[in-house]
Amino acid sequence: MSPLVPADPTMLHPMPGQPRVVQLKPLVTSPLIEVGEYSYYDDPDDPTAFETRNVLYHYGPEKLVIGKFCALGTGVRFVMNGANHRMDGPSTFPFPILGGSWADHFDLLTGLPVRGDTVVGNDVWFGHGVTVMPGVRIGHGAIVATGAVVVSDVPDYGVVGGNPARLIRTRYADGDIARLLAVAWWDWPAEHITAHVRTLMSGSVDDLEKAAPARA
Secondary structure, eight states: OOOOOOOOTTOSSOSTTOTTEEESTTTOOOTTEEEOTTOEEEOSSOGGGHHHHTEESOOSSSOEEEOSSOEEOTTOEEEOGGGOOOOSSSOOOOGGGGOGGGGGGGGGGTTOOOOOOEEEOSSOEEOTTOEEOTTOEEOTTOEEOTTOEEOSOBOTTEEEETTTTEEEEESSOHHHHHHHHHHOGGGSOHHHHHHTHHHHHHOOHHHHHHHSOOOO
16 A cells, blocks of 8 residues: 655645645745645636735734635635724825825824734635635634625634625534534644545544544
8 A cells, every 4th residue: 555645735836737726835925924734725817926916905013824724715815904094084095105295194094993913713715705804813614605705703613605794604513613623633743634534524523533643
């Protein structure tokens, strides 16, 4: 029997003949973006421009954190806190950023409300054209439907859709979700994951618990 070989998490284009698919961890260079192994983005135009085309208004210091084994469909975008404008005066227009004497009023742009880091858990599937707003937290195992605009937190193993995105259902009962989180298969060694791919893709929660590596 041939040895089991995990996929290479450092390969930028993991699918031969498909340059539209990139793994994000070897692609990302910004210190404000963290991505776990095996998370990928699919785009027929230029997936390698993910940091500039798909992470918008990222002027810092808030981070975008994406877990392991996440699948991002074409056009998934993360709107960061830099998109905020003042809303407490007659105009929302950010005059100081355009320069001239307007720049003397840059203090009017400080202290804008922020929602903190945007955090995506592990094993999250994003459909085509999803928009994620600043400071949202998306739980492990969640599914975000095509075209959704996510403005609030998504629970673990929740399925959300719409604009604004609302919870459609959860993928498992609460007790099974707790068991799945305890197993945390995404933290298994890659070799152990490789040996149990069929269980991960089509098994039950019971099967997954039985497949979990022994704890030291």
